[in-house]
Amino acid sequence: MAYSIAEIAGFTGGSLIQDHAAGEIQYLVTDSRRISFPETSLFIALQTSLRDGHKYIREAYNRGVRFFMIQHDTLPPEIKNVSCLVVGNTLEALQLIAARHRSRFQYPVMGITGSNGKTIVKEWLFQLLQPDERIVRSPRSYNSQIGVPLSVWQMNSHHSLAIFEAGISLPGEMQQLQHIIQPTYGIFTNLGEAHNEGFSSWQQKLQEKMLLFKQVQLLFCAIDDERVKQAAQDLEVPLFTTGHTKEADLYITGTERAAHSTSITAIYNGQQRTIVIPFTDEASVRNAITCWAVLLHSEMPDDSIAERMLLLQPVDMRLQLVQALNGCALINDSYSFDLSSFAIALEFLQQQQQFHSKTVILSDLPEHTPEPVYHAVAHMLAQKQVGRVITIGPLWQQWKAALASLPARVEQYTGTAQFLQQVNANHFRNEAILLKGARLFAFEQMVTMLARRVHQTMMEINLSALSHNLKQYQQQLKPGTRLMAMVKAFGYGSGSAEVASVLQFHQVDYLAVAYADEGVDLRKAGISLPVLVLNADEAAFETLVQYNLEPELFSFPVLQSFLHFLEQQALESYPVHLKLDTGMHRLGFESHDMPALKALLERYGNRIAVRSVFSHLAASEDPAEDAFTGQQAARFRENCHKIQEALGYPFIRHLSNSAAIFRLPALQFDMVRLGIGLYGVDSANTHQLSLKTVATLTTTIAQLRNVKAGETIGYNRRGQLSRDSVIATLRIGYADGYSRKLGNGNGKVWIKGQLAPVVGTVCMDMLMVDVTDIPGITENDLVEVFGPNLPVQQVAEWSGTIAYEILTAIGQRVKRVYVEE
Numbered sequence: 001m002a003y004s005i006a007e008i009a010g011f012t013g014g015s016l017i018q019d020h021a022a023g024e025i026q027y028l029v030t031d032s033r034r035i036s037f038p039e040t041s042l043f044i045a046l047q048t049s050l051r052d053g054h055k056y057i058r059e060a061y062n063r064g065v066r067f068f069m070i071q072h073d074t075l076p077p078e079i080k081n082v083s084c085l086v087v088g089n090t091l092e093a094l095q096l097i098a099a100r101h102r103s104r105f106q107y108p109v110m111g112i113t114g115s116n117g118k119t120i121v122k123e124w125l126f127q128l129l130q131p132d133e134r135i136v137r138s139p140r141s142y143n144s145q146i147g148v149p150l151s152v153w154q155m156n157s158h159h160s161l162a163i164f165e166a167g168i169s170l171p172g173e174m175q176q177l178q179h180i181i182q183p184t185y186g187i188f189t190n191l192g193e194a195h196n197e198g199f200s201s202w203q204q205k206l207q208e209k210m211l212l213f214k215q216v217q218l219l220f221c222a223i224d225d226e227r228v229k230q231a232a233q234d235l236e237v238p239l240f241t242t243g244h245t246k247e248a249d250l251y252i253t254g255t256e257r258a259a260h261s262t263s264i265t266a267i268y269n270g271q272q273r274t275i276v277i278p279f280t281d282e283a284s285v286r287n288a289i290t291c292w293a294v295l296l297h298s299e300m301p302d303d304s305i306a307e308r309m310l311l312l313q314p315v316d317m318r319l320q321l322v323q324a325l326n327g328c329a330l331i332n333d334s335y336s337f338d339l340s341s342f343a344i345a346l347e348f349l350q351q352q353q354q355f356h357s358k359t360v361i362l363s364d365l366p367e368h369t370p371e372p373v374y375h376a377v378a379h380m381l382a383q384k385q386v387g388r389v390i391t392i393g394p395l396w397q398q399w400k401a402a403l404a405s406l407p408a409r410v411e412q413y414t415g416t417a418q419f420l421q422q423v424n425a426n427h428f429r430n431e432a433i434l435l436k437g438a439r440l441f442a443f444e445q446m447v448t449m450l451a452r453r454v455h456q457t458m459m460e461i462n463l464s465a466l467s468h469n470l471k472q473y474q475q476q477l478k479p480g481t482r483l484m485a486m487v488k489a490f491g492y493g494s495g496s497a498e499v500a501s502v503l504q505f506h507q508v509d510y511l512a513v514a515y516a517d518e519g520v521d522l523r524k525a526g527i528s529l530p531v532l533v534l535n536a537d538e539a540a541f542e543t544l545v546q547y548n549l550e551p552e553l554f555s556f557p558v559l560q561s562f563l564h565f566l567e568q569q570a571l572e573s574y575p576v577h578l579k580l581d582t583g584m585h586r587l588g589f590e591s592h593d594m595p596a597l598k599a600l601l602e603r604y605g606n607r608i609a610v611r612s613v614f615s616h617l618a619a620s621e622d623p624a625e626d627a628f629t630g631q632q633a634a635r636f637r638e639n640c641h642k643i644q645e646a647l648g649y650p651f652i653r654h655l656s657n658s659a660a661i662f663r664l665p666a667l668q669f670d671m672v673r674l675g676i677g678l679y680g681v682d683s684a685n686t687h688q689l690s691l692k693t694v695a696t697l698t699t700t701i702a703q704l705r706n707v708k709a710g711e712t713i714g715y716n717r718r719g720q721l722s723r724d725s726v727i728a729t730l731r732i733g734y735a736d737g738y739s740r741k742l743g744n745g746n747g748k749v750w751i752k753g754q755l756a757p758v759v760g761t762v763c764m765d766m767l768m769v770d771v772t773d774i775p776g777i778t779e780n781d782l783v784e785v786f787g788p789n790l791p792v793q794q795v796a797e798w799s800g801t802i803a804y805e806i807l808t809a810i811g812q813r814v815k816r817v818y819v820e821e
């Protein structure tokens, strides 16, 4: 479905300041990095507290975009022959456009909101209704003020049903989303207990959420929660209720859990019915009941309902990057196959700059997908410079003309079975491989073939949480303050190239590593941001220059030998950073060094270009030391001033680490250095930043045994049992970085919602825990060593250290798996 720029202007009440572009608008883009169809895209320059889309107009233009919507009065002068619409507020205009688009369709639209389960309910309804309907739905969890209009924009006349989710974080937002979605049916998942972040109370939050439903024909909601029941009744719209009470339309009379499934019995229309779902957790049962209500209302026959419920698939919308054989990495995104999720997956592939070659393996699109969509996929592959494309399925063979003009090498197979027969893992080497396939094609068999299967202890790094944390700190910065991200020590154990790729994507200003070799790894991984090397010595100078890395110069010997090196190499104006010691007494020039430093800079200063002058705070997280921190800042300011006099040109001044950014905003100077906070640890324990866990270390149970009271566990018989016990042996030990200090009950691990203490000493590759009090444990069960359920700070406390040490001590043999939500 396409619109002319004049129509769009009409929807928004904006004025056209240029009108030279030909053609119509089919796509709305708000991110200049995500442009697949430039000729038919409208670039919308959104202005948020973190990012001003107007800065990316040139980039969008260079990529071929000719339609723009802006809220500044003018375009950069070199942007010509385009059509440009000026509106008062681009976000509001985007929402208006989406609302007008929505109004054109008569088919039912479901709007889902609630504290948890929105995405699962949406995806499950999609799974359950897909055989009968042509469904358009929010990609992933696009449910924000920007995500909802972009989701709604995907509606077209081929669809028969739309399912959108809506999420809010501030009062006033739902009103907007209601205008855009205009739901015919409403689904309220639940009201969570936790945090009312952004709202004054749960009442306010609930009332706000309910605004989505003010005009629905029917609202599905659970009434076990009295608060929800009341709020739903107050809306005065027809309700379809579920709950463990006779008064509910779908009256749940029993749930019975087996090892891997749950059977749910209920009474509806006076008749008893049962479904079985392949899940056992409470949230899944709740979400399944919600979906059940929708199916019953649609008058789907009971046997179809039962059959489809039994086949429900877990929803994992995250993209995973896993190390694979022959130096490859696999991105497995086999959940669903539609254009918008494909665009997201391709983007993620492109971000993996540590791999020079990229391969995409893709299956046929879902049945009845028309040929032009195959062409659109091919077009996206061409744009993202994918080197090799492997198609699986007969339809790609039928439409192979779509692939003819691709610069990539193309291989075609009739199905997954043929691929597995003809190809082995040696077919791939040092490349990033994106697997994108409809479920039907069982791509998990390829994953088994390609993924490296090693020791089952792994550390999951959540790159979306990392981006979230970055944002939390960026919001603390005064306007114009730059940000240097610390990725030293293998990115605090998280993996430097992967983390740096995300940071580069989010356009941080600088990266910092400890040693030159770490910087080289970043360059080899395609990182082009400026990189500061904190600890460069003479032996590394050659490497620094070769890889365009910028040293920290912290003493006269280092400064002099670097100046000498530059002279020999006939290099001038090489970027460097001067380190001052203001009280930490680790590295740096002190106040009494200033006269000599000034003299040296005045004489030889042209060989170097001082990019920044900085110092490190010794105790920024500790309020009791704030006076000392203040002294450090005063010394810093004074010495910067002296260096400024000697150099006669400006440089960046920076002092704050993670704890100071938030606690002491007056010390932000021109740039801050963000370290541990990025990885989700609030070192200052302020509890005021909502950071997300980035690293989750998990292992599995190798063996379970019953051991009698009086027996002992492990080396030197340190674990004495005072009762008959169940002991689990885990696949992790001190060689993986799990400290021996955590032995003998000091440390605990998280299994099935409970903590199990370590018994006896920690071994090199294993350890034993007491699981006597935890029912239902089996061998190979997953164990969280630290992560969202067991914070790394807690583990650090148990072993008498800090989170920094725990994170950076996790051994290299522990496989890192990267996920993006």
Ligand SMILES: *Cc1c(COP(=O)(O)O)cnc(C)c1O
Residues within 6 Å of the ligand: 486, 534, 616, 656, 657, 658, 659, 673, 674, 675, 676, 677, 683
């Ligand atoms: C490691 C480091 C930081 C980051 O400290 P966090 O407490 O992790 O934020 C900042 N500056 C320097 C010089 C560092 O070495």
